[in-house]
Amino acid sequence: EAGVAQSPRYKIIEKRQSVAFWCNPISGHATLYWYQQILGQGPKLLIQFQNNGVVDDSQLPKDRFSAERLKGVDSTLKIQPAKLEDSAVYLCASSLGWGPPEKLFFGSGTQLSVL
Amino acid sequence: GENVEQHPSTLSVQEGDSAVIKCTYSDSASNYFPWYKQELGKGPQLIIDIRSNVGEKKDQRIAVTLNKTAKHFSLHITETQPEDSAVYFCASFNFGNEKLTFGTGTRLTIIP
Numbered sequence: 726e727a728g729v730a731q732s733p734r735y736k737i738i739e740k741r742q743s744v745a746f747w748c749n750p751i752s753g754h755a756t757l758y759w760y761q762q763i764l765g766q767g768p769k770l771l772i773q774f775q776n777n778g779v780v781d782d783s784q785l786p787k788d789r790f791s792a793e794r795l796k797g798v799d800s801t802l803k804i805q806p807a808k809l810e811d812s813a814v815y816l817c818a819s820s821l822g823w824g825p826p827e828k829l830f831f832g833s834g835t836q837l838s839v840l
Numbered sequence: 841g842e843n844v845e846q847h848p849s850t851l852s853v854q855e856g857d858s859a860v861i862k863c864t865y866s867d868s869a870s871n872y873f874p875w876y877k878q879e880l881g882k883g884p885q886l887i888i889d890i891r892s893n894v895g896e897k898k899d900q901r902i903a904v905t906l907n908k909t910a911k912h913f914s915l916h917i918t919e920t921q922p923e924d925s926a927v928y929f930c931a932s933f934n935f936g937n938e939k940l941t942f943g944t945g946t947r948l949t950i951i952p
Binding site for chain 1: 844846874881882883884885886929931938939940942943944945
């Protein structure tokens, strides 16, 4: 079974630039999550999709972050403009469906450095 | 909102000895508690979990215990091996608001 695919693995940008991350969840997984993991901290949920609808985006800084999941499969997360404090690993995860996120599968993440 | 505290932040254990990581949570409505292992350059991977109607669960060398009254749960790794070296995260999930909250992580180092 193929895992959660993310790209790019690394990205270095200057502050105020834009950046986009891509995620392809495990086939058949209805729920997709984007997490932000700052060095030395646990992952923090940014946004959760159920198919192509947003379930929870309460912690997404909507003035600069946006995400979409067209057709309920792939997803992109965008930051525009980036700030220094956005330096983190951005993790995508997926699970089969609603309810407790049992069997939550994570991708390897995109490490973003904002200079 | 839910707050999950995890300690210690770092733990070094001699190979073959046991390791214990502890977490406390604040939301009494939380009822599912997974543990994740994160190796360098990889995403977290679920290693064991426990629901609130169970006090203990074991899977080979790893076990998790839950004390709902005290709102704390622990991960126990016995007969530690070098491949157990990683960062471990506890988490709590609330069925009501569907939120999964992670602890701050424990970096476990197994000394050969």
